[in-house]
Amino acid sequence: MKRTIIIIVLIVAVIGGWFGYREWNRAHPNLLNRSADEKTEASALIAAFQKDTASAGKQFVDKIVSVTGVIKKIDNEENPVVLFLGNTSEMSSVQCSMDSSNREEYARLTVGTTITVKGICSGYQFDELLGTDVQLSRCVMETKEN
Amino acid sequence: MRQLHLIILATGMFVASAAEAQTRYFTKSGRIEFFSKAPLEDIEAKNKTATAVLESSTGALQFSVLLKGFEFEKALMQEHFNENYVESDKFPKAEFKGSIINNTDISYSKPGTYNTKVKGIFTLHGVSKEITTTGTLKVTADHLRAESTFNILLSDHAIKLPAIVRDKISNTIKVVVDTKLEPLK
Numbered sequence: 001m002k003r004t005i006i007i008i009v010l011i012v013a014v015i016g017g018w019f020g021y022r023e024w025n026r027a028h029p030n031l032l033n034r035s036a037d038e039k040t041e042a043s044a045l046i047a048a049f050q051k052d053t054a055s056a057g058k059q060f061v062d063k064i065v066s067v068t069g070v071i072k073k074i075d076n077e078e079n080p081v082v083l084f085l086g087n088t089s090e091m092s093s094v095q096c097s098m099d100s101s102n103r104e105e106y107a108r109l110t111v112g113t114t115i116t117v118k119g120i121c122s123g124y125q126f127d128e129l130l131g132t133d134v135q136l137s138r139c140v141m142e143t144k145e146n
Numbered sequence: 147m148r149q150l151h152l153i154i155l156a157t158g159m160f161v162a163s164a165a166e167a168q169t170r171y172f173t174k175s176g177r178i179e180f181f182s183k184a185p186l187e188d189i190e191a192k193n194k195t196a197t198a199v200l201e202s203s204t205g206a207l208q209f210s211v212l213l214k215g216f217e218f219e220k221a222l223m224q225e226h227f228n229e230n231y232v233e234s235d236k237f238p239k240a241e242f243k244g245s246i247i248n249n250t251d252i253s254y255s256k257p258g259t260y261n262t263k264v265k266g267i268f269t270l271h272g273v274s275k276e277i278t279t280t281g282t283l284k285v286t287a288d289h290l291r292a293e294s295t296f297n298i299l300l301s302d303h304a305i306k307l308p309a310i311v312r313d314k315i316s317n318t319i320k321v322v323v324d325t326k327l328e329p330l331k
Binding site for chain 1: 170172174175177192193194195197199210212214215217220221222224238239326330
């Protein structure tokens with residue numbers, strides 16, 4: 001009887017430890033294998049936050065968002081590559097911080113390309129000078145067309 | 147001959163006024179990283195979507211960064227950071243508003259690397275604290291590069307560590323800022 005209890009306790013401890021270890025070392029999901037919660041255009045995403053930050057926040061923040069837009073600027077100095085999507089005549093943009101593992105492919109992208117990226121929306125920033133910026137992190141590229 | 151002098155003078159004045167008019171620099175892809183060394187686990191996170199504006203005529207400087215944009219190697223650590231420590235749903239941004247206090251030592255039209263002294267209010271987790279730090283500002287023909295490293299204390303910003311990890315996670319966080327600032331047209 002006593003031996004059975006000890007064995008059960010040991011098994012529970014090992015399983016618990018294994019789950020704990022896995023949880024501790026859990027990697028971020030690869031967004032390429034995940035479907036988007038929301039699909040939108042860069043201009044529509046910016047407009048949604050300009051119109052109503054609270055409802056746009058509820059709809060997009062922490063969600064996997066697929067965004068289509070024209071690349072207006074690329075910052076490929078060091079990791080990660082940051083793509084700016086939006087209209088060149090406005091300060092506002094969607095900033096996509098690209099997944100670090102695919103750096104070389106993203107660094108070769110060119111301004112003017114229409115692209116669809118998928119990333120996790122981390123929120124927005126507004127400044128009178130700089131306009132509205134919606135930010136996505138860990139982005140992966142879905143499609144592009146020149 | 148006199149006409150030529152006038153043209154040269156007028157051109158000179160025009161160039162000078164154009165250079166004078168350019169007083170604001172900005173970025174939307176500034177790099178901010180933080181580090182914490184501790185017995186339990188070294189913590190490291192990166193964000194390259196910080197915004198910053200520098201007014202070169204006055205030295206006024208501000209930074210703003212979304213906390214949810216910090217990327218950690220481990221998913222669990224990133225979740226704990228957002229949910230338990232900085233509470234980013236309630237306080238989405240970290241901000242700095244201040245100025246380069248030795249701005250008159252910097253010649254924005256002369257390429258070179260200048261040492262900077264920066265002072266201002268740093269807000270994190272809804273709590274503001276005055277900070278003073280040093281850094282460098284590199285002036286080139288078409289942009290500025292601002293760098294600084296400073297320490298903040300979690301306890302200064304009412305960020306509570308759970309009792310179970312209190313002795314194992316450092317209260318001191320090293321923050322590294324590196325931004326390329328471009329003229330704001």
